Amino acid sequence: LSRNPGETEFHQAVREVLESIGPAIDKHPEYAQARIVERICEPERQVIFRVPWEDDSGDIHINRGFRVEFNSALGPFKGGLRFHPSVLLGTVKFLGFEQVFKNALTGLPIGGGKGGSDFDPRGRSDREVMRFCQSFMLELYRHIGEYTDVPAGDMGVGSRELGYLFGQYKRITNRYESGVLTGKDLAYGGAQVRKEATGYGCTYFVDQVLKARGDSFEGKDVVVSGSGNVALYTIEKVHQLGGRVVAASDSSGFVHDPKGIDLELLKDIKENRRERITSYTDAVPHAELVTDRSIWQVPCQVALPSATQNELDADDAAALARNGCLVVGEGANMPTTPDGVRVLREAGVLFAPGKAANAGGVATSALEMQQNASRDSWSFRYSENRLREIMIDVHDRCHATAEEYGRPGDYVAGANIAGYSRVAEAMLALGLV
Template identity: 55%
Template sequence: MTHDGSDEPEDAALREVWRDVLRRDPHQEFFHADVRGVLRSIGPVLLEHPEYADVVGRLCEPERVIVFRVPWVDDGGRVRVNRGFRVQFNSALGPYKGGLRFAPSVDLDVIKFLGFEQVFKNALTGQDIGGGKGGADVDPKELSTGELMRFCQSFATELASHVGAAVDVPAGDMGVGSREIGWIYGQYQRLIGYHEPGAFTGKPAVLGGSALRPEATGFGTVYFTRRMLAEQGRDLDGARVVVSGSGNVALFAMDKVVASGGTVVGCSDSRGSVSEPEGIDVDLLREVKGQRGSVADYAEKRSGAEASDGSPFTLECDVALPCATQNEIGPDEARALVDHGCWAVAEGANGPVTPKAREILREAGIGFGPGKAANSGGVAVSALEMQQNAGRERWRGEDVDERLQAIMSDAYDRVRDAAERYHGDPTDLENGANAAGFLRVAEAMTSLGVV
């Protein structure tokens, strides 16, 4: 696909696939954007491996899409109905694997985009897991504890017939933490009538959850970032870092940045952002967020902090880690990062940097770590949790962390090597991630025959 903004791939086979995607799903813009990026990347791969050409069309079509209603009763006795989703995108490498997202923005377009992204992300971990995604269009922040538990149980009642340790293994995502996974797994276990801890990951530790699972995505993003910076002859020691979000991914990324010698000079939540040149107090921020406070509430407790309604990515920084949600760094934020001399941007969330913003970063020579690789630490440890559950083992946090660092290092090498081999530039990690992920999935799909 050309870099002049044209949507049409140059390769005839890829052009036909692209037109089929547009015809079948004309209004799914998030999904289109991710497919477009992949098709742009894999043209050179097909020149070397023409036998994979007929895989592309199947890869862009989910194996199964499940949409269902979720009825539940609120605290006032009123019957409420939401819509649930599970997209089982590709199982060539193993059981479908991907999180559940509870947010008002969830629809089929978002879940297909996330599921397609997950296929490549999971492949890059080197684990034997396929890709899927799910969720519901509910805002958990508006529900009481009792309402959220009843919602999770109703959601699990429908989901139960579609998942299992050898079929599809959901985990948490935005709005779904270990507590919610515990409730979903509890209802699943009640329905099937026996223990199957490997059917869900991200569970509480007492139910077989892995050590380091809450930290994994944030830690993994920083491990990937350190490898990126090392290629530039830099590191995080003394670096000024901005991290968007203040949930698990962002908070644990901040922890690891501080442990690496960096200073977190800004962060955000859905209600605004805060800057603090001397460094965010991550422990205090965690305490405030645990009490359902905002970053503005945090700023009131710190004399050197300043709250704002604007984006944290307009602050001066050396490294930016978007860890909140999709499309949070657009052209304006990208230009601000360029103007402030930012060295690198690594995606701790799924698709937080828009295509136009990525183009601006690339033209400015700013290192870019795509989410398919940079935030794959969470699913990597989820796969390790599956291994522990299968063997009825519990690994120490230190052992899990060692494996996570190795997985993220291997993912970086795989992405960098593909970028150099197929795009002539070892720093073009976006194209490298797509190419490397495609190679692994395409080989598996070809080995399975036309299924």
């Protein structure tokens, strides 16, 4: 703690992993001897840089940029960029740390990293966002590359931002290096299903959790928080699998639509018009707009937090359990507080942690890297099948590891032990680096 003062979220993420991997360390004394825990908690490299840019009225702004290259034992550093005013070094370190284990769980050859800035793209014009992205890349370009570090999108970084970032990288380096960024638009080297991947993948994972108890999404009421990239495509897949999403949110509140969220309308509001969720109730009079209580008060059988970290606390967890929730699946990174997780587990609610349940996005990014490297482009159907197979594998790996270590049904232990063991084995093999 004293080495990383004030990095609350990073401490929270490290504690969560260390609390579950004891049995793996007991079984493998060579991990302790090689000091894998200490090495894994220390990023290989972290870069912090100044990002100056000019707004439309000529005022100068200074933001802070970050790239934390956490672990490259399994492959190039891989993980998204987040543009949000709340971003601090501790935020990026927590996300990068989680990413190491998530990427390991996919079974694909990718290490873990994360980056971003405290820049807030909301309310900024396209040209302002472009100028910011160009300035950000003017420093970032020297740290990344298809064999070293491959960033992607995250909160506040979608296809518009990735386009500006890639354009600037290409211009500075004079290289059309498609594999240097993932989440690109289909028009210039992007992959089918990347946009949908995290939401679809989370839904597939939870579908496997339901199947493992002889159940399915059919006829279930589902609550999805957020209305960004992850949330929208979670809603789409839940509807395709026969569930009904009855509530969605953004940071201004949530809408409760007992007849089921009209996804085309919500996509239009969020992806095209870039408006607040309040516009939903303007168009759907029977839906209720709620700003004075938590979305987790809405009764449901499946809850999929897909907005941000620490958005579901112990009170929310108690409300979910009381209302008959069977499964909570984390679409976002660490959306449930440690107390929230404890309450859910004590109440017997199955809990799918983000590092397993939301691994579909990075897995599809790795597929995008494969396509870029081979100058190939796969169909939507083929790509979605690959994603589905990967998510079933991630589920089965967590499930089997939990059983192997005497914790059946404990997806937190399963995910942490399986992810940690894969990285630890690779680090041992590479020697003291």
